[in-house]
Amino acid sequence: MPPVDYLRISLIDRCNFRCTYCMPENAALQYVQRDDVLTDDEILTVVREIFIPLGFRNWRLTGGEPLLRPGVVEVVRSLAKLPETEDLAITTNAFHLAPLAADLYAAGLRRLNISLDSLEPEIFEQIIGNQGRDRWGQVWEGIQTAHRVGFNPLKLNVVVIPGVNDHEVEALAALSIEQEWHVRFIEFMPIGNPELFGARAWIPSEELRQRIRQRWGLETSQVRGNGPADVFQIPxxxxxxxxxxxxxxxxxxxxxxxxxxxxxxxxxxxxNETGQINLRQGLRDGIAIATLRAQVAELLALKPEINFKARESGTTTGHYHRTMSQIGG
Incomplete structure (x- = not known):
């Protein structure tokens, strides 16, 4: 197992989209109360005092939709200027990206992951649960603005839902041909909308790769990221x-x-929901940082046994009490 050095930090659990695979329209979500959200200072404290001493060097800001967080540019600036930071990225739906892209870049952000599940506006609206509101055009403008500002490469995330957007795999893959854009196809998971998952299930990545091979060919890429993606390239x-x-x-x-x-x-x-630690409560209860750090270190040691594959041995039920937006993706 590689060193665990990458922390995904959710800035907010709210989102302006209601993506069917994340927080479906009929879901009765209980949002975190404002007073229970980690403050900017608390985020920096846990990063500097707990995670950096344990070897973490890579941070991704997520949500919900992180660009809805007030002061997101300042959070980026604070994390970017930490001398230990090796990589800092944001995952966003890009709806609010166009007016923020230049400020985020100036604050030190260099990498963006943008959710783009369809190139067809009607399908896009169906997936995000905002039919008829013409959100696709504003998201596309956010992507184009980020590219003009200097975010290059851009990474585009696609959750493939059978019978919904799987017919677009080739069109989405083609975005990587002319531009230095990294398109990531993500298998649909049973979090957020188990009913849709049960009805639609998922398409194995190898089936998608075979379709792309038949169209253009496909070769292993030398480019590697911080995540678990298997990376290929159209010749x-x-x-x-x-x-x-x-x-x-x-x-x-x-x-x-x-x-x-x-x-x-x-x-x-x-x-897997096993082994979670409430760091916010620990900070606010005045528990010593050294004690919290020791708790996290212990959890790190247990992580190989907690990983999802352990579900088969009965250590977890496979029922998820939080949606993807509440977890932070």
Missing amino acids: GAAGTLGFISQMSECFCDRCNRMRLSADGWLRPCLL
Whole structure:
């Protein structure tokens, strides 16, 4: 197992989209109360005093939609200027990106992961649960603005839902040909909308790769990221294609990350709720930083046993009390 040095930090659990695979329209979500959200100072404290001493060097800001967080640019600036920071990224739906892109870049952000599940506005609106509101155009403008500002390469995330957007795999893959954009196809997971998952299930990454091979050919790429994607490239393309295959090709033995929710719960595995620690409560109760750090270190040592593959041995039920937006992705 590689060193665990990558922390995903959720800045907010709210989102302006209601993506069907994340927080479906009919879901009765209980949002975190404002007073229970980690403050900017608390985020910096846990990063500097707990995670950096334990070897963490890579941070990804998530949500919900992180660009809805007031002062997000200042959070970016504070993390970017830490001397230990090796990589800092944001995952966003890009709806609010166009007016913020230049400020985020100036604050030190260099990498963006943007959710783009469809190139067809009607399908896009269907997936995000905002039919008829013409959100696709504003998201596309956010992507184009980020590219003009200097974010290069851009990474585009696609959750593939059978019968909804799987017919667009080739069109989305083609975005990597002319631009140095990295398109990531993500297998649909049973978090957020188990009813849709049960009805639609998921498509193994190898099936998607075979379709792309038949169209253009496909070769292994030398580009590697911080995540679990298996990375390929259309011959001669400027960008890459990644496949995140958490359902068909277990990558628990390569997992290098932990997740911190907006309300301060540290989660060692996306698909397993075992072993979580409430760091917010610990900070506010005055528990010594050294004690909290020791608790996190102990959880790190247990992480290989907590990873999702352990579900088969009965250590977790496979029922998830939080949606993807509440966990932080």
